[in-house]
Amino acid sequence: MLSPLNRTECHYYRAVAWQLRRSGNDTFWRKVVEETLHVPFYLDDGSGKLLIDPRGAEMDLPSTFQQEYHPSFPMPGSKIPGPVVEFLARHGIDPQPGIKVEEYCIRPKSPLFALGTLSQNP
Numbered sequence: 001m002l003s004p005l006n007r008t009e010c011h012y013y014r015a016v017a018w019q020l021r022r023s024g025n026d027t028f029w030r031k032v033v034e035e036t037l038h039v040p041f042y043l044d045d046g047s048g049k050l051l052i053d054p055r056g057a058e059m060d061l062p063s064t065f066q067q068e069y070h071p072s073f074p075m076p077g078s079k080i081p082g083p084v085v086e087f088l089a090r091h092g093i094d095p096q097p098g099i100k101v102e103e104y105c106i107r108p109k110s111p112l113f114a115l116g117t118l119s120q121n122p
Helices: 082-090
Strands: 012-023 026-038 041-044 049-052 065-069 099-106
Touching: 012 082, 082 099
Parallel strands: none
Antiparallel strands: 012 026, 012 099, 041 049, 065 099
16 A cells, blocks of 8 residues: 555555644644554565564554645745645645644565564464
């Protein structure tokens, strides 16, 4: 499948959007949406294959895409890309006050360490 923000082929993604908020003189980032999607995949360590179902798994992944957009301070190249606009629109998020997006993916052929219970697949 393709991840929503960076359109990267992956087996798992987590996409998060944070919106810039103001309260009095303070500004802060508030999480406004988090989306996760996955498909089962095989992990092959050279000695055999293991079916991985990431449902409910705890993930510790580096960010594969991270960007901030501040429409009130336009800079060259700061236009929000189409995939990010589509992701925000799908969740009813207005990027106007400022938006920060992050994406975490498990890509095909990525190094992966899995810890869990092993059982036979009927």
